[in-house]
Amino acid sequence: MNRKIAxxxxxxxxxxxxxxxxERLTFExxxxxxxxxxxxxxxxxxxxxxxxxxxxxxxxxxxxxxPPAGVYMRDESKVEMDxxxxxxxxxxRILSGQYETALLVAFGLCGSQVSPYxxxxxxxxxxxxxxxGLLNELSAAGLQARSFLNKFGYSExxxxxxxxxxxxxxxxxxxxxxxxxDASAKDIKDSSYLYEPLRELHTYPATDGGCAVLLASETKAxxxxxxxxxxxxxxxxxxxxxLGERNLYESRxxxxxSGRAYAMAGIDKPEAEVDFAEVSSLFAQQEPILxxxxxxxxxxxxxxxxAGDNGIAGxxxxxxxxxPLGAHPICATGLFRLNxxxxxxxxxxxxxxxxxxxxxxxxxxxxxxAQQNTVVxxxx
Amino acid sequence: MEETRIVNATxxxxxxxxxxxxxGLTRMLSGMRDAKLIGIKCSKCGTVYLPGSFYCRKCHxxxxxxxxxxxxxxxxxxxxxYADVRGNPLExxxxxxxxxxxxxxxxVMGALEGVKPEDVHVGxxxxxxxxxxxxxxxxxxxxxxxx
Amino acid sequence: MRNVGIIGIGYxxxxxxxxxxxxxxEMISEAVEDCFANTGLGxxxxxxxxxxxxxxFEGVNMPHLWAADYIASLGKPVMRIATGGTTGMxxxxxxxxxxxxxxxxxxxxxxxxxxxxxxxxxxxxxIVTPEIMAMLQAGIDISGSSxxxxxxxxxxxxxxxxxxxxxxxxxxxxxxxxxxxxxERRNAAKNPYAHLKDANATAESxxxxxxxxxxxxxxxxxxxxxxxxxxxxxxxxxxxxxxxxAAWIHGLANCASDAxxxxxxxxxxxxxxxxxxxxxxxxxxxxxxxxxxxKKEIDCxxxxxxxxxxxxxxxxxxxxxxxGEAHKLLDAGELEINGRxxxxxxxxxxxxxAIGTSAMNRVTECALQILGQAGxxxxxxxxxxxxxxxxxxxxxxxxxxxxxxxxxxx
Numbered sequence: 001m002n003r004k005i006a007x008x009x010x011x012x013x014x015x016x017x018x019x020x021x022x023e024r025l026t027f028e029x030x031x032x033x034x035x036x037x038x039x040x041x042x043x044x045x046x047x048x049x050x051x052x053x054x055x056x057x058x059x060x061x062x063x064x065x066x067p068p069a070g071v072y073m074r075d076e077s078k079v080e081m082d083x084x085x086x087x088x089x090x091x092x093r094i095l096s097g098q099y100e101t102a103l104l105v106a107f108g109l110c111g112s113q114v115s116p117y118x119x120x121x122x123x124x125x126x127x128x129x130x131x132x133g134l135l136n137e138l139s140a141a142g143l144q145a146r147s148f149l150n151k152f153g154y155s156e157x158x159x160x161x162x163x164x165x166x167x168x169x170x171x172x173x174x175x176x177x178x179x180x181x182d183a184s185a186k187d188i189k190d191s192s193y194l195y196e197p198l199r200e201l202h203t204y205p206a207t208d209g210g211c212a213v214l215l216a217s218e219t220k221a222x223x224x225x226x227x228x229x230x231x232x233x234x235x236x237x238x239x240x241x242x243l244g245e246r247n248l249y250e251s252r253x254x255x256x257x258s259g260r261a262y263a264m265a266g267i268d269k270p271e272a273e274v275d276f277a278e279v280s281s282l283f284a285q286q287e288p289i290l291x292x293x294x295x296x297x298x299x300x301x302x303x304x305x306x307a308g309d310n311g312i313a314g315x316x317x318x319x320x321x322x323x324p325l326g327a328h329p330i331c332a333t334g335l336f337r338l339n340x341x342x343x344x345x346x347x348x349x350x351x352x353x354x355x356x357x358x359x360x361x362x363x364x365x366x367x368x369x370a371q372q373n374t375v376v377x378x379x380x
Numbered sequence: 381m382e383e384t385r386i387v388n389a390t391x392x393x394x395x396x397x398x399x400x401x402x403x404g405l406t407r408m409l410s411g412m413r414d415a416k417l418i419g420i421k422c423s424k425c426g427t428v429y430l431p432g433s434f435y436c437r438k439c440h441x442x443x444x445x446x447x448x449x450x451x452x453x454x455x456x457x458x459x460x461x462y463a464d465v466r467g468n469p470l471e472x473x474x475x476x477x478x479x480x481x482x483x484x485x486x487x488v489m490g491a492l493e494g495v496k497p498e499d500v501h502v503g504x505x506x507x508x509x510x511x512x513x514x515x516x517x518x519x520x521x522x523x524x525x526x527x
Numbered sequence: 528m529r530n531v532g533i534i535g536i537g538y539x540x541x542x543x544x545x546x547x548x549x550x551x552x553e554m555i556s557e558a559v560e561d562c563f564a565n566t567g568l569g570x571x572x573x574x575x576x577x578x579x580x581x582x583x584f585e586g587v588n589m590p591h592l593w594a595a596d597y598i599a600s601l602g603k604p605v606m607r608i609a610t611g612g613t614t615g616m617x618x619x620x621x622x623x624x625x626x627x628x629x630x631x632x633x634x635x636x637x638x639x640x641x642x643x644x645x646x647x648x649x650x651x652x653x654i655v656t657p658e659i660m661a662m663l664q665a666g667i668d669i670s671g672s673s674x675x676x677x678x679x680x681x682x683x684x685x686x687x688x689x690x691x692x693x694x695x696x697x698x699x700x701x702x703x704x705x706x707x708x709x710x711e712r713r714n715a716a717k718n719p720y721a722h723l724k725d726a727n728a729t730a731e732s733x734x735x736x737x738x739x740x741x742x743x744x745x746x747x748x749x750x751x752x753x754x755x756x757x758x759x760x761x762x763x764x765x766x767x768x769x770x771x772x773a774a775w776i777h778g779l780a781n782c783a784s785d786a787x788x789x790x791x792x793x794x795x796x797x798x799x800x801x802x803x804x805x806x807x808x809x810x811x812x813x814x815x816x817x818x819x820x821x822k823k824e825i826d827c828x829x830x831x832x833x834x835x836x837x838x839x840x841x842x843x844x845x846x847x848x849x850x851g852e853a854h855k856l857l858d859a860g861e862l863e864i865n866g867r868x869x870x871x872x873x874x875x876x877x878x879x880x881a882i883g884t885s886a887m888n889r890v891t892e893c894a895l896q897i898l899g900q901a902g903x904x905x906x907x908x909x910x911x912x913x914x915x916x917x918x919x920x921x922x923x924x925x926x927x928x929x930x931x932x933x934x935x936x937x
Contacts, residue, residue, distance in 0.1 A: 002629050021399045027435050031442070041440045053609070054588040057396035057657070059581065060611035063921040066783040067437040073807060076783050076924075077617050080582070080589065080609040089606060089621060095628035097528050098815075113397050122588035126644075127550060234630075236575075236604035241593050256602055367592040372605065398657035437785050456798065457692035460741035469737075478688055487798070489688075497741065502695035 001264065005094050006221035006228035007213060007378075008101075009037045010339045014177040014209030014327040017112040022056065025107055027068035029212035033103075034070070037214060037224050041070030044214070045099035048090045049076065050083035050106035050331045054122050055114055069105050069212075082280070083211070084334030084364030084374040088234050090215050100220045107210025108330035111177070116206050119330055120368060125241075135243075138203065140368045142195030144248040145285040149197065151249040152300035156197045159284040160185035161306045163202050163325060166287075169312060170322025172351040175340070177327040178205040201325075202284040209329025211339060227346045232359070233267070233377035235260025241371060251286075254293035254363065254373040261361070262295070265377040270295040274377075275356045276317040276344060278337035279363040282324050286370060291318050294361055294375065317354045320344065334364020334374060345380045404432035407446055412520040415510045417449040419484055430486045450482030451508040452527055457487075460497040473497050479506055479524060491523040530934040531626045532766045532773030533894040535759035537562025542722045542754035542879045545643040551590055552597040555639045558755035559598045562635070566759060568769060570599035573759070574631040579608045579618035579638045580883030584645040591637075598637055612831065612919025613781070614638060615756065615887025616926040620779050622760045632765045639755035640881035647751045647882070685799070685922060687740040690836040692800035694742055699839060699854035701742045706730035706857055708747050708835035708877060714864055715874025717904040720888075722752045722879040733835075747835040747877070754881035758891055763934050774894035777912070778816025778929040782808040786921035797923070805844040805916070805925040812927035813846070816935070818912070821846045825929075826910040827896050828870045829889035831918040832877050838862075838870055841916055845927075865907035872896065872904045886917030886926060893930045 011033040018025060034040055047069055053061045062078045069076075079086040083106035090102035110116035120137035124130040145159060164183040171179030180187060180201075191200040214224070221228040237256035240246055258270070267273045277296055281287035288302040296316055297305050310318040321340035324333055341360040343349040349357075359379045366372040404420060408431040411418035420432025424439045428447055436443050458477035463469050475497055478487040492506065505527035514520040537558045539546075546554055563569055576598070578591040587593065591600070591607050606625075610617040615638040622634040694700065712728035715721035725732075736746035766773045782804035784797055797803070809821075818824050828847060832838045839853035847868060848856055861867040871877075873892040876885045893913035895901040910932070917926035 019399075021401050023401055024434065027440075027442075031435075031440065034440075052588070053581075053583045057398060059583045060609075060920055063611065063786050063923070066920075066923075067785045068435060070440045071783050072437040072440075073782060073784050073803060075781055077608065077620065077781065078610050079621075080607045085606055088604075089624065092621075092624040092628035092630060095630065096624050098624075098627070109399075113399060114395060118395060119588060122586065123590075123592050125552075125593050126585075126587055236606075237602055238592075238595050238600055238605045240601060241595050245596070253602070257604075260604075366589065371592055371595070396657075400657045457688045457695065457800070458741075459687035459691050459743075460738075461687075462737065462741075463739045476688075502692065 002095060004218040005091050005231045006216055006218065007342055008216045008221050008224040008228060009033055010211060010213040010342060011036070012175055012211035012336060012339045014175060014207055014329055015111065016177050016205065016207060018109070018208040022107070022109065023064060023068045025210050026065045026105055029210055030069045030103065030105060033212045033214060039224070041074070043101060044070060044103045045075070045101045046093050047071050047074065047076040047103040047105065048086040049078040050081060050086035050104065051078065052080055052119065052331050055108050055110060055119055055330055057114060065105065069103070081366050082334040082364040082374065083332050084338065084362065084376060085236065087335065087338065087376065088236060088374060091231060091234060094215060094217055100217045102215045104213040104215070104335060106332040106335050108332055109208045110330050111206045111208035116328065116330055123367060137368060138198065139195045140243060141203065141283040142198045143243065144369045145198050145283065147248040148285045148289055152302065154302060157185060158302055158306065159197060159202050160188040162284040162287050163188045165311060166319055166323045166325040167201065169320055169352060170326030173322050173326065176322050177207045177209065179322055179326055198283060204282045204324045204328035207327045207329045209327050209332050209336065211332050211335050213335055213338065229342045229345045230379050231376060232379045233261040233263070233265030235264065236374045238372040243369060248369060249289065251289050251293040251370055251373065254290055254370065254375065257373045257375040258294045261375040261377050267377065270361070271316070273359060274316070274361050275359050276320060276354045277361045278319055278321060278323070278340045280324055280333050280337055280365045281319065282328055287318060290363060294363065312352060312354055320349065320352045320354050334362070337362040337364065338376065341378050345378060401434060403434050404429065407432050409516055409518070411448070412518065413514045413516045415451070415514065417451055417481060418446050419449045421445045421447040428484045430481065430484045430488060449484040453479040453481035453506060455500065455502055455504040455506055456480050457502055458492070458500050475500055477506065477524060493523045494525045529627050529629060530763040530775060531623050531760055532763065532775045532934065533758055534761045534766050534770035534773045535562050535566035535568065536891045536894060537565055537757040538720045539754045542720050542752045542881055544750065544752065546641065546753040551585060551587060551641050551644065552594040554641055554753065555594050555637060555755045556597040558757040559637060562757040562759060566770065568759065572769065573599070573603065573633055573635045575604040575625055575634050576600050577606050577608055577618045577621045577625065577634060577636045579614040580640050581609065581611060581614060584647055584882065585641055586645055610919060610924060612833065612882060613886045613917035613924055613926045614883050614919070615885055616890055616915065616917035616928060617781065619758065619887055619890050619928060620781065620926065623776055623779060626760055626762050632762045633769070634760050636758045636760065636887065637755070638883040638887045640883040641753045642751040642881065643753050686834050687743045689799035689922065690742050690834060692798055693836055693840045696800065697843065697851045697854065702730055702734065703839060703854040703857055704742060704747050704836045705733040707838050708733045710862060711835065711838070711871050711875045711877050714872050714904055715878035718873050720879065721874040722750050724878065743834060749833045749877045749880035752879055752881040754884055756884040756887050756891055758887070772898050774897040774930045774932070775934045776928060777931045777935050778812040778818070779927060780808040780811035780815065781924070781926040783920060784923045786923050799922050800840060802840065802844045802925065804923060805841060808925045808927045809845045812929050816929040818929065821914065822848065825912050825914045826908055827872060827893065827906050827913045828868065829873060829892045829915045830871055830875060831886050831889055831916050832871065832875050833880065835877050837918065838875060841918070842870060845914065845916060864904060869906040872901065872906050886919065889915035889917060890928050890930070897930055897932050
């Protein structure tokens with residue numbers, strides 16, 4: 001990267017029902033962020049939205065969000081994907097030298113206003129998969145979970161362990177919408193099957209949530225905050241739409257994306273150099289699949305990881321925040337991971353704080369079974 | 381080559397439970413029974429919104445100062461409708477102006493009665509024709525008539 | 528700042544009302560293949576992709592996911608951009624920043640719309656569905672002729688307020704809108720990728736079409752089209768290596784205001800014909816491009832005009848002529864393909880509108896003019912600098928791109 005970019009500040013909010021409108025949420029997040037930083041909308045160079053017309057139930061759904069985000073007679077664009085892709089675009093705009101600051105606004109109101117499953121339903125090939133009715137987000141995740149367990153010889157207990165750890169972590173985190181205090185594997189197993197081997201508590205909850213993030217060039221960032229968090233590397237990739245063309249037990253596009261991000265960040269040995277990860281694992285099995293693709297744990301290392309290495313107090317914590325099993329506001333989830341990583345790197349994560357936090361990796365995804373992935377490496 | 385099959389499917393908006401801002405509309409409705417138009421004014425720049433907004437677009441701050449707006453105003457632009465959204469012809473042409481009420485910055489759409497389509501013009505003065513019996517609904521403001 | 532140029536363009540073989548022979552993914556792949564064939568490049572030359580359309584029009588969410596296998600995107604970074612009518616140019620801008628940032632060197636932009644697979648008027652009304660429902664709750668008779676429910680319907684309804692305001696404030700008459708539409712239909716007849724063509728169109732023939740909503744006639748309105756457009760952008764070094772020529776991006780900008788029609792709940796504060804975002808974005812793009820007097824320095828213009836009055840209106844907002852002067856240029860024949868200020872030599876959006884591509888085609892058409900590859904609709908004068916304009920959102924969002932025949936200096 002030709003110039004350094006930092007995250008100067010963020011605001012985030014999640015609940016099963018935020019009892020709010022898109023406009024008010026956007027206004028509160030951006031106004032709050034500006035107040036935190038002591039700035040006004042005049043200080044924002046460009047704004048990138050990450051929202052989705054299918055979630056908002058509207059065509060060109062960002063039309064009415066411009067003014068509440070402070071974008072009145074101002075510059076904006078919209079990445080209709082997970083918010084981490086919007087972050088990549090915002091960084092590009094700053095790197096070009098055209099802008100010094102960029103605001104990100106992302107949200108999904110899938111707890112109160114629309115079923116989150118509709119989002120994926122409509123990504124399916126409309127003339128075949130959608131009409132056939134066999135494939136949906138949950139059935140695909142069930143196939144993926146079975147494929148992973150089978151490949152590495154794990155029992156379903158592993159999924160329970162993963163979910164329990166995430167929901168325990170989430171219970172400590174006030175920015176999450178769902179958590180279970182002291183959750184045990186048994187608590188998880190008591191939840192009912194959705195698509196075997198996937199149980200209700202292995203899957204993300206329907207959530208309302210949104211966030212606003214301000215990025216800045218090095219000079220600007222130092223004016224705005226004493227605790228800048230730097231973006232060290234970014235990478236993205238996509239793989240086949242067809243599940244049959246992929247090995248569902250691994251994530252090839254995450255591996256490609258992380259390879260690019262690590263190369264940019266100058267990281268050769270992620271398992272040694274990265275201190276923690278925040279990954280968009282929407283279903284329990286995705287966590288080991290993604291952390292393997294991120295080069296943090298070896299294939300089939302899940303047992304070692306779940307002996308404690310990936311806990312908040314472990315040697316390489318994964319989702320110390322509780323991850324998307326605590327909240328999955330579609331479009332904002334990748335940026336929620338980013339914000340959680342910022343908390344860690346600034347030492348502001350409270351009960352979720354990991355021991356060592358100098359380099360963190362965050363991940364966002366789109367599509368069925370993480371067809372498309374974005375990886376960002378952060379540091380202080 | 382065989383023609384591609386057509387699959388009929390709908391985007392079912394009833395699956396959405398939309399929430400939208402109600403403050404401005406509620407304020408506006410509250411004045412309707414008394415034949416009054418209530419907007420909200422920005423305390424900083426003075427812009428008056430009708431229906432009111434909870435924030436000011438220009439200043440990006442929260443606003444909540446109710447203010448009565450005149451029910452007379454000026455035609456800022458207008459159209460005469462000859463067909464509906466599907467292109468079906470209307471029985472009678474329909475005159476629809478956007479009116480800027482006195483003491484207000486917003487343009488409000490409505491119907492204009494009592495004037496022939498060819499006599500409407502930008503800059504024309506009009507006023508609200510209120511319903512005799514008002515119920516606190518937007519329909520209390522029946523249409524515009526020339527001043 | 529790094530220079531970025533457009534080194535290749537591809538279209539679907541036709542832009543028409545209904546492509547029944549292909550599905551969405553297949554149709555997009557035609558344009559991708561056309562672009563590869565035109566440039567002699569292949570998937571391995573592409574570092575990253577930008578993808579755009581208005582996905583509620585076809586009912587497929589994030590269609591780049593489904594189309595991934597069809598457009599040679601596997602293993603690449605792909606960014607989906609969507610800003611409404613401006614989507615195509617917003618996607619070009621995203622590709623520009625991919626390269627200007629130094630992160631990528633060669634980026635492919637893929638935009639499409641297959642409007643025959645959905646209902647575009649309903650799609651557009653979908654912008655304000657919840658507000659309309661709330662207005663109904665609050666007592667409005669939306670289909671009736673009274674009260675505040677006099678929404679004339681869809682984009683054509685909202686747009687008539689703009690056209691009427693423009694006429695009242697510019698001194699132009701409805702006959703000028705007829706004349707502008709006719710000019711563009713004639714230009715379209717020279718463009719193999721245009722949809723509505725009429726080599727013999729005249730102001731009089733357009734004037735004979737039905738009035739939909741004063742002052743908008745049927746003949747002033749864009750069609751709904753099926754089609755896809757692809758472009759390859761490259762850094763200066765890569766362009767030298769991979770292509771014989773390029774159309775260079777000298778300046779770009781965009782701007783949004785508040786949604787200026789259609790939503791009573793928001794309390795509109797803007798004249799729909801003022802188009803301040805267009806004025807602000809043009810000013811910024813010209814500054815970035817080092818252009819001091821667009822009237823003298825710009826050789827041809829492509830304007831996003833879903834409706835024919837917009838060509839005239841935006842010429843003024845873009846600073847290509849004084850306010851109230853555009854219709855005089857039209858009368859003097861200066862907007863013609865062989866005129867002093869040729870505008871929409873391609874036929875414009877009013878002749879071809881596969882929405883996701885519409886704002887992108889403004890850029891690719893300017894690029895073809897600069898490269899001298901526009902064929903029968905190549906403008907007569909030499910083109911050194913060209914201006915492309917995109918318009919969308921809910922009448923409140925504008926994108927601008929200034930192209931030139933040489934890389935930007937310094």
